[in-house]
Amino acid sequence: MTQPAIHLRDIAKSFGETRVLEGIDLAVAPGEFIALVGPSGCGKSTLLRIAAGLEPPDSGRVILDGRDVTAMRAADRDMAMVFQSYALYPHLTARQNMALPLAMRRLDGFERLPFAGLLPAVRAKRSAIQQEVASAAEMLKISPLLDRKPAQMSGGQRQRVALGRALVRHPRAFLMDEPLSNLDAALRVHMRSEIVDLHRRAGVVTLYVTHDQEEALGMADRVAVMLGGRILQVAAPDTIYRDPAHVEVASFIGSPRINLLTASLAAGGRAQVGPHVLADRIAAPTGSHIRLGIRPEHLRLEAAAGPWRLPVRLDRIEFLGAEALVHCRAEGHGEPLIARMPPAAADTLRHHPQLHAWADDAALLVFDSQGARVPRTTAAMAPAYHDA
Amino acid sequence: MSRILRLLVLGGGTILVLFPFVFMISTSLKPQSEVFSASLTLIPAHWGALENYTKAITRIPMGRILINGVIVCATIVVFQIVFALPAAYALAKLRFRGREVLFALVLLGLLVPIHAISIPLYAAARVLGLLNTLAVLIVPFTLSVFAIFLFRQFIKAIPDNLILAARSDGLSEAAIVWRIILPNAWPAASAFAIFSVVAHWNDLYWPLIAISKTHLATPPLGLLFFRAAEAGDDYGALMAATVIITAPLVLFFLFAQRLFIEGMTMTGLKG
Amino acid sequence: MTPSPRDAAAAIETRAAWRLAGPTALLMLLLLVLPTLAVLALSFTDAELGAPDITFLGLDAYTDLLSDRTFKGALRNTALYVALVAPASVLLGLGLAMLIEAEVGGRAFFRSVYFLPVVSLIVAMASVWQYLMHPSFGPINLLLRMLGFAGVNWLGSSDNVLAALALIGIWQALGFNMVLFLAGLTAIDRTLYAAAEMDGVRSAWDRFRTVTWPMLGPTTLFVTTISVINAVKVFETVATLTQGGPAKASETLLWVIYQEGFVYLHIGTASAMAVVFIALLLFLLVIQTRVLDKQVHYG
Numbered sequence: 001m002t003q004p005a006i007h008l009r010d011i012a013k014s015f016g017e018t019r020v021l022e023g024i025d026l027a028v029a030p031g032e033f034i035a036l037v038g039p040s041g042c043g044k045s046t047l048l049r050i051a052a053g054l055e056p057p058d059s060g061r062v063i064l065d066g067r068d069v070t071a072m073r074a075a076d077r078d079m080a081m082v083f084q085s086y087a088l089y090p091h092l093t094a095r096q097n098m099a100l101p102l103a104m105r106r107l108d109g110f111e112r113l114p115f116a117g118l119l120p121a122v123r124a125k126r127s128a129i130q131q132e133v134a135s136a137a138e139m140l141k142i143s144p145l146l147d148r149k150p151a152q153m154s155g156g157q158r159q160r161v162a163l164g165r166a167l168v169r170h171p172r173a174f175l176m177d178e179p180l181s182n183l184d185a186a187l188r189v190h191m192r193s194e195i196v197d198l199h200r201r202a203g204v205v206t207l208y209v210t211h212d213q214e215e216a217l218g219m220a221d222r223v224a225v226m227l228g229g230r231i232l233q234v235a236a237p238d239t240i241y242r243d244p245a246h247v248e249v250a251s252f253i254g255s256p257r258i259n260l261l262t263a264s265l266a267a268g269g270r271a272q273v274g275p276h277v278l279a280d281r282i283a284a285p286t287g288s289h290i291r292l293g294i295r296p297e298h299l300r301l302e303a304a305a306g307p308w309r310l311p312v313r314l315d316r317i318e319f320l321g322a323e324a325l326v327h328c329r330a331e332g333h334g335e336p337l338i339a340r341m342p343p344a345a346a347d348t349l350r351h352h353p354q355l356h357a358w359a360d361d362a363a364l365l366v367f368d369s370q371g372a373r374v375p376r377t378t379a380a381m382a383p384a385y386h387d388a
Numbered sequence: 389m390s391r392i393l394r395l396l397v398l399g400g401g402t403i404l405v406l407f408p409f410v411f412m413i414s415t416s417l418k419p420q421s422e423v424f425s426a427s428l429t430l431i432p433a434h435w436g437a438l439e440n441y442t443k444a445i446t447r448i449p450m451g452r453i454l455i456n457g458v459i460v461c462a463t464i465v466v467f468q469i470v471f472a473l474p475a476a477y478a479l480a481k482l483r484f485r486g487r488e489v490l491f492a493l494v495l496l497g498l499l500v501p502i503h504a505i506s507i508p509l510y511a512a513a514r515v516l517g518l519l520n521t522l523a524v525l526i527v528p529f530t531l532s533v534f535a536i537f538l539f540r541q542f543i544k545a546i547p548d549n550l551i552l553a554a555r556s557d558g559l560s561e562a563a564i565v566w567r568i569i570l571p572n573a574w575p576a577a578s579a580f581a582i583f584s585v586v587a588h589w590n591d592l593y594w595p596l597i598a599i600s601k602t603h604l605a606t607p608p609l610g611l612l613f614f615r616a617a618e619a620g621d622d623y624g625a626l627m628a629a630t631v632i633i634t635a636p637l638v639l640f641f642l643f644a645q646r647l648f649i650e651g652m653t654m655t656g657l658k659g
Numbered sequence: 660m661t662p663s664p665r666d667a668a669a670a671i672e673t674r675a676a677w678r679l680a681g682p683t684a685l686l687m688l689l690l691l692v693l694p695t696l697a698v699l700a701l702s703f704t705d706a707e708l709g710a711p712d713i714t715f716l717g718l719d720a721y722t723d724l725l726s727d728r729t730f731k732g733a734l735r736n737t738a739l740y741v742a743l744v745a746p747a748s749v750l751l752g753l754g755l756a757m758l759i760e761a762e763v764g765g766r767a768f769f770r771s772v773y774f775l776p777v778v779s780l781i782v783a784m785a786s787v788w789q790y791l792m793h794p795s796f797g798p799i800n801l802l803l804r805m806l807g808f809a810g811v812n813w814l815g816s817s818d819n820v821l822a823a824l825a826l827i828g829i830w831q832a833l834g835f836n837m838v839l840f841l842a843g844l845t846a847i848d849r850t851l852y853a854a855a856e857m858d859g860v861r862s863a864w865d866r867f868r869t870v871t872w873p874m875l876g877p878t879t880l881f882v883t884t885i886s887v888i889n890a891v892k893v894f895e896t897v898a899t900l901t902q903g904g905p906a907k908a909s910e911t912l913l914w915v916i917y918q919e920g921f922v923y924l925h926i927g928t929a930s931a932m933a934v935v936f937i938a939l940l941l942f943l944l945v946i947q948t949r950v951l952d953k954q955v956h957y958g
Contacts, residue, residue, distance in 0.1 A: 054853050074856045087854035091873040100869070104859035165858070394758050398765070401755065402772050405830070409775070411798055412787045426796040428805070471686060474679035483669070484676035493687050499941055500695055501892060503913055504933040507926050508697035509690070511708070531686040561675040590781050592895045593913065597921050608782040612899060615786065623790045630783035641778040645771045648778065652835065653842045 003066050005030040005205040006051060006173060011060035013046055020046050022229045024060070028207065033199050034234075035216035036209045038226035038252065044209045045177055047226075051207060052175050053077045064172060080166035084178040086158045088150040094161045095133055095146040101169050102129045136168040139198070156187045167198065174199070174206040180215065192219055213253045217241065225249045247367035250293050258365070259299055259337045261292045261310070261330055269377060271366070274332040276310050278358070281377045282366050290374060293365035296340035301326060301355045309356040312337060317346050328355060412634075416440050416627035423623050440628035447617050447625070449603050450632055453610035458636075460525045460606055461588045465581045467530040473573070474565045476539035481551060482561070494540075497533030503593055510597055524598045525606065529588060535580050538655060542576040543569060579651035586652070589637055607633045701930035708924040720931045730932060732907055733915040736821060740911060741890040743825035744832065749886050751829065752836025753879070757871070759837070760844045770841065774834035781831060781895040788827045789814060789900050814900055817908035824896050824909055832889065836882050843878030847871065884947045888940060912936055 004027035011024035021043045028034050036044040049055040051062060053074030062070045069077055080101070088097050103112055106125055116122045137143045140160045150158050159179060166174055179195070180188045196219050199206050210216055216223045217237040224234040225248075233245040244250035250258045261278070263271040269282040271292055284290055305311065315327040315336070324346035326339040337357060349355060366374040410430065415423060419436030444450060478484065479491055502509075509528055510519075518524040546569065554564050570577065592608040599605055602613050614629050641648050677684075703720050706713045716723070724730055759769050776784065791799050792813035800810030813823040851870045860869050872879075894913040897903060903910035903918065910918075916936065920929030 049853075052857065054856060073861075074853075075859045075861045079857070081854070081857045083850050083854060085848070085850055087848070087850040089851065089854075089869070089873070091876070101858040104861075104865070109865075391762075394762055395765070398755075398758055398762065398769050402769065405773055405776065405833070407798075408784060408787045408791060408830070409779075411791060412784075415790060424796055426801060428798055428801050471683045475683035478676040478680040482672055482676040482679075484673035486673075487676070490680060490684060490687075493684075493691065496695070497687065497691050499944065500691065500937055501940070503892065503894070503916065504937045505691070505694035505698055507701065507920050507930055507933065508694040510921070511697075511926070512694075528690055531683065531690045533687075533691075536683065561679060565679065586778060590895070592782055592898060593917065596898065597917070607780055608895065611780070611782045611786065615899070621793075623793075626786055627790065630780075630786050634779050634783045637778050637780065638775065641775070642771070645767070645774075649770060649774060649838055652777070653838050 002029070004028055004063075005032070005065060006207065007061075007063040008047065008051060009061045009063060011047065011050060011057045011062075013043075013050065013055070013058050020229050021050075021057070024229075024231055026224060026231060026234065028205055031203050031205055033196070033206045033208065033219060033221045035220035035223045036207065036226060037213055037216035037223055038211065040211055042226040043229040044211075044226050048081075048175050048177055048207060048209050051173075052079055052081055078169075078172045079175055080169050080171040080173070081175040081177065082162050082166050082179045084181050086150070086162040086179075086182075088158055088161055088165070090150050093147050093149055094137075094142065094153070094164070095130075097150075097161055098133045098136060098146075098164045098168050099129050101165060102132060105169075132168055133164075136164045139167070139201075140164050140194075155183050156191065159183060159191060163195070163198065167202065170202075171204065174202075174204055174208075176206065176208045178210055179208075181211070188215075195219065214255060217253065223253075225252060227252070243373075244293075244365065245373050247291055247293065247371040247373075250365055250367070254295060256296050256325065256338045256340070259294045259296060259335075261294070261335055261337075262289060262333055263292055264289055273310055273330065276331075278308055278310055279361065279364050279366070282374060283377050284366075284368055284374050289369045291367045291371075293367060294337075294359045294363060295365075296325070296338045298359045298363035299337060299339040300358050300360075301328070301339050301341075301349055302358075303349070303352045303355060305356050306358070309358040312355050312357045314349065314353050314355055317350065319343055319346065328357070330357070412627050412630055415623055416631050418624050420622060420624055424621075436624050437628075440624040441632070443618075443622070443625035444614070444629035444632055448605075448610050448614045448629075450610070450629070452603050453605050453607055454633070454636060456522065456525075456604060456610075457589055457607040460522060461585045463526050464529045464588050465584045467526070468532040468535050468584060469577055469581070471530060472532055472535035472539055473570060473577070474562070476536045477543055477561075477565050477569050479536070480540045480543040481546075481548070494533045494536050497531070498537060502528060506594065506597060513598060519598055520601050520604055522604060525595060525604075528594065532584065534655075535584070538580055539573060539576055542573050546572055575654070578647070579654040582648055582651035583655040586637070698930045698933050701927055702934045703931075704927040705925070706927040706930075708920075708926050710924075713927075716927070720927065721935075724928065724931045724935065727928075729907070729910065729915060730935075733910045733912050736909060737891060737893070737911045739821055740825055740828070740893055741887055743822065744828040744890045744893075745883065745886045747825075748829045748832040748836055749879070749883050752833055752882065753840050753875075755833065755837040756840030756844055760841060770838065773837050776831050777834040777838075782899050784831065785827060785896045785899040788823075788830075792823055815905060817904075817906045820901055820905060820909045824893070824901070827896055828890065828893060832886060836886060839882050839885075840875070840878060843875050844871070847874045880947065884944065887943055887947070891940065891943070912939075 006028040008024055008026045011021055013021040024047060026034075036047060038044050046055060050057050053062070053069070053072060057070065061068050064077065089100070092100070106129065107122070110116060111122045111125070117126060133146075134143070137146055140163060142157065142160045142164060145153060145157055145161070150161070153161070162179070180191050183191060192215060208216075208219065217240070220237060222234055223237050223240045225232045225240065227248050233240060233249050235243070240249065240253055244253065247260070251260070261273055263273045263278060265282060265284050265286050265288050266272050266277070267286055269280050269284070270277050271279045271282055271290060278292060282290065301312070311331045312328040313331070315329055318325040318327070323340055324343045326341065326346050326349060328337050328339070329335070330337055339357070366376070368374050414430045414432070417435060417437040417440070418432040419434050419439060422432055422434065422436065475490070479487065479494070513519050513524050550568060550572075551564060554568050559567065590608060591606070592612070595606045595609040596612070599609060602610070605613055611629060611633055615626065618626060703715060703717055704713050705716055705720070755773060759766055762769065791797050794800060794810055794812045794815060799813070803810055811819060813819055847870065851874070852866065855866060855869050860866055892913060893911050894917070897909055897911055897914045898917070901909040903914050912932070913936070916929050916932045919932060920926050
């Protein structure tokens with residue numbers, strides 16, 4: 001890419017004995033919306049704080065627009081942060097909350113004193129600030145709330161004021177630390193599109209931390225999946241979903257979780273679960289163990305047995321209105337499997353305790369014993385779909 | 389850099405704060421001649437400790453006085469909790485006629501310090517012949533509206549479900565207080581106990597009024613008697629007496645520092 | 660007519676409540692209500708302890724009081740004492756708390772050290788201070804002379820005695836205020852400081868003004884109220900060290916009430932003073948909670 005807006009280079013961080021971040025390298029393009037997603041404890045919030053300057057890295061550099069700011073304190077980096085708990089000043093009104101960052105930057109200590117407003121120069125500066133606060137409030141539709149204090153607002157309203165406080169600064173970057181986690185589900189979905197909309201209008205690079213993979217996939221230009229202090233993969237949402245580089249990425253992304261079958265490799269690159277061959281042309285050493293990943297929407301279930309199929313036992317069916325989830329158990333290791341299908345299709349399976357599962361060869365994701373993605377060799381030896 | 393500055397300031401303050409204690413102990417070990425010698429030495433050249441401490445113990449019945457203090461403070465605390473806890477529970481969790489009146493009385497009690505109503509209490513004690521007894525030192529303080537107020541705040545936070553479950557198990561309200569509320573309110577109770585002990589150990593006003601016999605004195609009054617008995621400036625013996633009298637609570641504090649500090653803080657913030 | 664189930668249940672609850680609160684209510688009556696009424700009643704008389712005759716003075720009792728030189732002096736001295744002790748012990752307590760809070764390693768040590776005066780018997784420590792403040796061989800004056808200053812007649816001079824007592828009062832109260840402020844400081848949400856940093860709040864002073872001081876509002880109010888009320892109630896140091904002297908310069912409210920009621924046995928006058936005392940405390944409480952409460956931000 002052209003010079004990245006934010007480049008986190010080789011970042012490592014420990015807290016006491018615990019290694020929290022290791023070998024982090026992330027380049028974010030100007031105007032890009034990147035989501036940092038992963039389970040709690042994976043280090044994503046720490047990475048965000050390092051980018052902000054609230055925490056120094058043990059090693060590595062933070063580079064903003066080509067400038068190394070690693071030694072620069074957060075207040076000088078011109079980045080705005082939105083916190084999970086909003087961190088609004090409880091004793092100030094929404095207006096004052098939003099005006100504060102501007103006042104701190106444009107007025108010096110003397111000019112911030114109450115009576116300094118008598119001086120015309122100061123008054124001009126202050127009214128400029130008020131105007132910008134008003135327009136940001138307009139954009140976020142919180143103008144009627146401006147004179148309220150945080151305690152007099154709902155969670156969603158506080159969220160918007162926190163966004164306003166960040167927006168009003170026209171900063172170099174937005175850093176958001178799970179800003180929607182404290183909101184109820186319906187509001188969350190609504191605020192997601194608002195944030196994306198704001199990002200588009202402001203055109204400012206955004207680093208967005210969340211543990212909700214759906215949020216990450218839905219909002220970001222690129223998603224960085226983190227686990228155990230490392231970035232496992234950075235790619236567009238679609239790529240992350242269809243082409244995960246690691247079994248952990250595949251497991252974390254997607255709901256319901258991806259189905260994983262443990263299989264062993266026989267001659268000819270064939271993956272076997274017990275006596276059943278499920279796939280071939282797998283580029284892994286014979287005798288090794290691999291895992292086959294099949295997304296629920298790709299898992300097919302049929303009453304009849306056949307080649308490339310695995311016998312499974314039907315556990316239960318969940319009818320969820322628009323779709324149904326069929327829960328079953330694999331023969332052999334007894335791994336739980338979930339298949340996603342239209343309710344009508346699920347209905348036909350109802351009275352069959354013994355079923356057979358298979359998937360399109362192209363939908364199979366193969367991971368080696370370390371969890372890395374294993375490619376398929378090109379020679380086609382089996383047809384694309386399998387008949388009974 | 390700023391840490392060094394901070395430590396310097398805190399250290400300097402430490403010296404200022406501990407300076408009375410240091411001199412207290414040092415002077416208690418000096419004979420009178422050295423005390424008057426106007427020198428700042430801390431270690432005495434001659435040991436007057438035996439003399440001073442003997443005087444401290446014999447001029448007034450020191451042991452008796454300390455025991456009085458312990459008996460009075462302990463009894464006060466026990467009674468305070470025994471009376472306050474059920475009342476606080478009633479105010480916090482029960483609905484009954486007269487609740488507002490009772491609570492108004494609690495607020496009144498918070499406003500009116502014991503000093504203000506000492507006169508009629510004294511007159512009553514005198515008439516009843518209760519002056520110069522340990523009982524008179526205890527009885528006026530058995531009512532602690534502060535305890536009622538504090539416990540009420542605390543008990544309000546206890547989930548109602550707990551109490552409803554106990555009731556459906558057949559517990560009487562009194563049983564609820566002692567079997568459910570007390571264990572749950574233990575932090576508040578122990579915090580209050582610390583607060584009450586410190587306050588009443590220190591109390592001078594009421595003992596000064598109600599007691600005139602030395603063997604019934606509590607530590608503060610005992611020390612006043614000592615000062616009166618001591619002719620002139622025998623500071624060595626006076627310091628010895630203060631060391632002995634201050635030691636119990638200070639030692640207790642040093643052993644249970646967290647308990648103390650957290651207790652006093654909690655009563656302060658909740659009260 | 661049988662009562663409805665709801666009324667019956669309410670009656671049972673009422674009975675149970677009074678069984679629980681009954682003893683306390685009785686104590687309140689005997690130890691609080693009746694004495695307060697008695698003090699109020701006595702205040703309008705010229706009763707003397709031990710003397711059988713009583714004259715009802717009515718409001719004259721109070722007008723006499725307010726022109727009484729001793730009482731006015733006591734009010735003035737107490738006000739001066741409070742003005743010296745309360746602000747100093749509050750501000751110093753806050754400063755100490757902030758320093759200790761920032762200090763990670765030695766925190767527990769310093770906390771206990773500064774709290775030590777609070778658990779030390781006031782009467783005893785007052786005696787120690789008397790020794791320290793002795794004009795000829797007290798260490799304080801010795802130190803001052805060593806540094807080239809003249810010694811000060813602390814407790815023996817009517818000009819200095821209130822200041823001396825105030826010094827002891829501050830020393831005694833500091834630790835308690837510090838501990839309360841510490842609790843308040845640790846309760847402040849850390850993310851507010853992070854947000855302030857992101858907002859460009861750089862200096863320690865700005866951090867204090869933007870986050871610390873506003874968030875400490877309730878604590879500061881509480882500490883100030885307690886400090887003022889405790890300062891008004893000063894007694895032990897006066898009774899131990901100065902007995903109101905020299906030349907009535909350290910006569911404070913409680914001392915004067917004690918003297919009037921229990922030494923001179925004018926319980927009528929003493930009761931009137933006690934009523935004024937209660938009124939003063941009430942007044943202070945009301946001001947602090949009403950006026951200052953408006954500025955306190957409960958977040």
